[in-house]
Amino acid sequence: MLTYPLSGSSSELVLNVLSMVLSQGKPLDRAYSQHFSGLKLASDEQARITFVVGDILRRLNLYCYVVDIEAENFERVGSKLLNGWHYFHQLDFPKMKYSLQVDTKELDERIEQAKTHPALWDGCPQWLDDLGAQQLGGKWPAERSALALAPKRFIRVNELKCDKQQLIARLAKESVTAIEVNGVESALEITSNSALFRTDCFKDGWFEQQDAGSQLVANAVNAKPGMRVIDACAGAGGKTLHIAAQMQGKGRLLAMDVEQWKLDNLKTRAKRAAAHNVETRIIASSKTIKRLKLSADRVLLDVPCSGLGVLKRNPDAKWRDTPERLPVLVELQKTILQSYSRMVKVDGMLIYATCSIMPQENSEQVARFLKENPHFTLVDEEHIYVADHGFDGFYLARMRRIEA
Template identity: 70%
Template structure:
């Protein structure tokens, strides 16, 4: 958390980013891009801005209640929201030319009332609390509380170029302090406030920023050198690059997605990482999948999902239409699992994964698939719990093809 108040200009940037997200419905990363583009902010100040925005969005309903400001009023009443935030965190009020005052006695009363309402205190919207309680039962309050915490920063060591021990030493020379993460061989936790992407180590491709839980999903594929592997929902390719390192750059690794711009970004990242066995392919139609029938030793299906396991990192998801989108996403997941599983050859393994902790998107999907596809057998599954690990939340299930049909 901050140890000093925001500058007036930074306070305005926070308000502008929040307005883009809450009023204009821009994704948070897009809002940052629009606000920071063309500016010459110091990395430290940009980091302070993103810290405050992230904390407010993780418990938006709490801060709105404490300040008596509705989310759609941020552009007009944002100074009151920011003043409340500063007082809540026992920081001096920022010096702004135009600033709405705060009744500190009223704020103290509101804080005591909020403490008695754990759902509000955890920054959880009603729809999400209802959904989480229904699907996770007694486990939900613990997960709910974990999901309003700030996300830790993790790196994945690129073992094509270095080792975790060597990377720790290399980063230390650039004033980046890291610790190895128990249970995740390639992961380092960043414990210093450092501009990672400006380091020489990053430019040399020695690491990627990737949550430790995400690294566990990629590791579950157990890809070996010389295999034919398909990452069928590759996106920008964080897991693809992890898989390439598992394969020691040997064999064929096909990264697929329906959006070309993501694959273009992946190509750039693969060049920096020295992941020379990565090939990208756009999924233009169902024929793209049919042509690869029974060809892959391993297939990773990191399917589109609600993202409710990664709310620490993407807190704006809480305040979007996730509840309305969930049934559509569940149907899409079912379709992808049924269709894309055809690429796994007999004896090969499929890993189905999401960044959700909801059974509806996870084990329920796997059980329904296995009931309809007796030529696959269940190996094991795992839910990576934010509450238990401190990582982002993920699910993975390993399935083996035992016959063609």
């Protein structure tokens, strides 16, 4: 949380990043990359900028309501929104070159009005509030509130290069404070505002930035040295590298995806992490899957999903997504689960995972699959809720193939 207002230059950066997201429809990570590239910002100042941007996006409709503007008009009234945000958090107004003023008496009245609307206070758009209530019932209000909070920073210790205590000690020498995380052996929480990616620890591959909830998914794979493991929706490869560490570099770990650029990035990350048993393969057609039929001890399906468990970290998604997208994703998940499960050998394990908290994508999807595929049986499942753990939200289910 800020204790003093943003500087003029930082205010301009916040407005530029938000404009790129809200007016141009660009993803938040791309907006950060474009505006921070080439700037030599102090790590604490960059942290302040990302905190303000993130908080505004997590509760965008609330702050727009307070200052009585429409997000669609951000390009024209962004400075008013930033002034309102400062007032809301009891900070002096930032000194911007051009700034639309606010009426503090009117802001006080609208803040009190907003408190009577819980979904608005939590920064939740109507479509998401309706969906959450339908899917999660009485559990939704706590999840909705938790998704409005700033995410904690977690990293995963790369046990191919160091152990947890060695990493904590080396990070401390680089002015990075890290503490252990209860219940997640491979995770550390970063409690300082340090620029992690500038550290020698990161450059030497001693850790990866990865949410603690995400690490629980890879833990569920429980890969052993010498196994044949397939991460069939590898993406950027965070879970792939975690599995490689479980395998101690022994055995075969095949990372697959439908997009080559993601696999190319994974190769670079694997080299830095000393994950030498990682092999990448593009999924060019259904034949790629058929050739691997009944071949793997473990298959991880971290399927494309709504991402509604990671809105703390990706708050711009709330204002870009629509409820119409979910049925399309559910159908895609069903197709992937049915097709890719063929790669699991008898007595092997299939791990299905999403970064969503919605049953439609999770337990309901798995129940349908098991009903249609009696040669698999459920071993266990885990719902990683945001309000319960403070991590991002995830779901995982482990299923064993009992016959071909």
